[in-house]
Amino acid sequence: MTEESSPKQVTPYRLLKVNYISVVDWHQKTDLIRVHPNFHGRERQDCVLVAAGNNEYFFAQLLYVFGVFVANETRHMALIMPMDERIPRNERVQSDKVFRFRRVRARHISKTAFIDVESIV
Numbered sequence: 001m002t003e004e005s006s007p008k009q010v011t012p013y014r015l016l017k018v019n020y021i022s023v024v025d026w027h028q029k030t031d032l033i034r035v036h037p038n039f040h041g042r043e044r045q046d047c048v049l050v051a052a053g054n055n056e057y058f059f060a061q062l063l064y065v066f067g068v069f070v071a072n073e074t075r076h077m078a079l080i081m082p083m084d085e086r087i088p089r090n091e092r093v094q095s096d097k098v099f100r101f102r103r104v105r106a107r108h109i110s111k112t113a114f115i116d117v118e119s120i121v
Contacts, residue, residue, distance in 0.1 A: 009068065009069055009070075010066050010067070010068055010069075011066060011067040011069070011074075012064070012065070012066045013035075013065040013066060013067065013076075014034060014035055014036045014065070015032060015033070015034055015035075015036075016032075016033040016034075016035070016062070016065050016078075016117060016120070017030050017031070017032060017033075018030065018031045018033055018048075018120055018121075020121065033046045033048060033062060033120075034046050035062050035063065035064060035065050045061050045062055045063060046061075046062050047059055047060065047061050047062065047083065048060055048061075048062055048078075048080070048120045048121075049120070049121040050080065050082075050115060050119050050120055050121065051119050051120075051121050052119075057121065058082055058083070058084045059082075059083040059084065059104065060080035060081060060082045060083055060113075060115075061080065061081040061083060061106060062078055062079075062080055063078075063079045063080060063081055063112065064078065064079040065077075065078045065079075065117065066078075066079075075116070076116070076117040076118075077114055077115065077116060077117065078114070078115050078116075078117050078120070079112055079113075079114055080112065080113055080114075080115055081106050081107065081109070081111075081112050082106070082107050082111060082112075082113060083104050083105065083106050083107075084104050084107070
């Protein structure tokens with residue numbers, strides 16, 4: 001292959017389709033998750049639920065989605081900002097206690113991570 005006809009090594013994406021089975025009617029549904037610098041005039045970085053293994057999950061903000069072409073195969077990856085930093089007790093609001101929500105915030109920017117998009121629930 002010449003350099004002009006060879007595939008790109010990294011291909012960025014702005015839309016990710018995630019299929020799942022609804023527990024309401026047990027039919028397959030599709031969510032459209034976006035990472036776009038100018039979605040209707042504003043930057044958009046959706047949040048996702050990520051399976052970490054051993055029945056553990058965490059929320060993350062999607063920062064970048066891309067495909068990497070290696071050894072004649074494209075792997076789809078995502079750069080995420082985990083949202084699992086606990087909020088100190090003195091900063092929690094009363095509604096958290098009433099509704100029993102676990103409030104979290106984004107980790108420091110240095111804690112971003114790359115994941116396979118297949119781990120997005």
